[in-house]
Amino acid sequence: MTRKRVIFLADMQSFYASVEKAANPAIRDLPIVVAGDPERRSGVVLAACPIAKSYGVTTAETLWQAQQKCRHLVVVKPRMETYIRVSLQITRIFEAFTDLVEPYSIDEQFLDVTGSLHLFGGDPWKVAKAVKDRVWMETGIVSRIGIGENKVLAKMACDNYAKKRKEGIFWLKKEELPETLWQLPIEKLFGVGSRMKRHFHKMGIYRIGQLANTPLSVLTKRWGVNGEVLWRTAHGLDESPVSPKTHETQKGIGHHMTLPRDYHTSADIKVILLELCEEVCRRARSKRLMGEVVSVGCRGADFEQATGFYRQMKLDRPTNDAMELYEAACMLFDRHWEHTPVRSVGVHLGQLQPDDQCQLSLFEDRERKRSLAYAMDGIRARYGNDAILRAVSLLDAGQARERARKIGGHYK
């Protein structure tokens, strides 16, 4: 019989806002949000502290809406580099408890403490508390910990229980699922979003317990493998390991941009496509990779009423050259764009392979292009992303100069 694993999912409370509060005692007792650009009153709320949340401020709402709910709201500009640094610091703190730490997002990490539990007293509650204490004392951030025998149970323990408890720790046991998880509404199941919730409601499934008691064949017939995954999640079944190297194997490189306004003309959108292709290829080159499948996605401003497309095509040969990728992206765009306003654009390069072998061409000097691209990357790495720009980026439609000051669309 295999030994039960002990997995933690540690989640940081209002991560960005907590980092700001830890760094500035003057705002510790005030309602704060970390949001877009406070001077321009633009952007959305990236994180709201618990005091701000008590006024009804929610994450992802627009800044002006948040300010209407709470008149004396303190707005702090995001510092993405600092948040990434603190996240890495927290990973190092976790590594004092186990070598199996898997970052799930910037503020959530899985820990497999099965092997090291006995070193810290053997009681999962105590170890979770010790982890929580260390994070608080060394970063000033409150964390919540979900405990389970696998990753999905730990995640659901954290989201559905630990976050709502004063002590911030909850152990979701598989043998107690009928009394705990199965009583919750279906949307509380990990992997069920608003669309899936609607599908389940149409089937008469409102609670997680009802899904767990639905025959597996019914679900697989309707949703294939995804149906089986949801059924297994409802039963607390998951064998996936906590793997620290999960982010090292890359299947694709993509970049996506939400635009500050609607773009209406093909010329304007193509400026953004070129900038995205540049960024995707720069990242591919930095990992010495090239890709064979290009995907392009465009969406309109109204995300409820989905307009736009997401299409892909295979290239004649693998590439990490921006202009080659751009040509393919334009081909996809011209073929599928229905002249609707565009608010967000994405480019993705898939089927990656090492770039140390390539097919030579009789008609063009690929080697010259390649060395030029690497030379440009070197300059950008040394002097910043806006050290070399394409001339089109200086047009009104261009976003490259503004994006050079940001990480993931938010200020560094």
Added chain:
Amino acid sequence: MSAEALQKPVDARWEMLRECVLYGLLFKAAMADWATLSTMPLKLSYQMLLEGLSRFAERKHWLLRQNLRRQGCELLAMRKQGSVYCVQVRLDGYVREALYSIELLKAECQERVRTWVVEQGERTAAGEKRQQNRSGEERKTS
């Protein structure tokens, strides 16, 4: 583990260690600031203030360090590592590492300075009040 037990820290020595590190940094920072200020042409001297703060923090630091040692926790090394302050300790025979965010340490030092200033102010006010009471009583008896 009960909900009440979960409110308290599992090992209070980590909390004491943080205080010790904070006061250790504070007494050094106060003297470093004094060294900077002493080269500037100022209207007033802040020597007494900063020396007082540094003396208070140093005394606290050593007291905490002594208490920690008594409880089986010995400070081995402290060094800056990029954006974190790395503190190595020997805890019950095992070498452990605490990684403090420098931003947090700075903010917490600032809080301790504020508390110290408030306490000093209260102590001065209490002293003045005692002095007034004493002189009032003397006047009555005369």
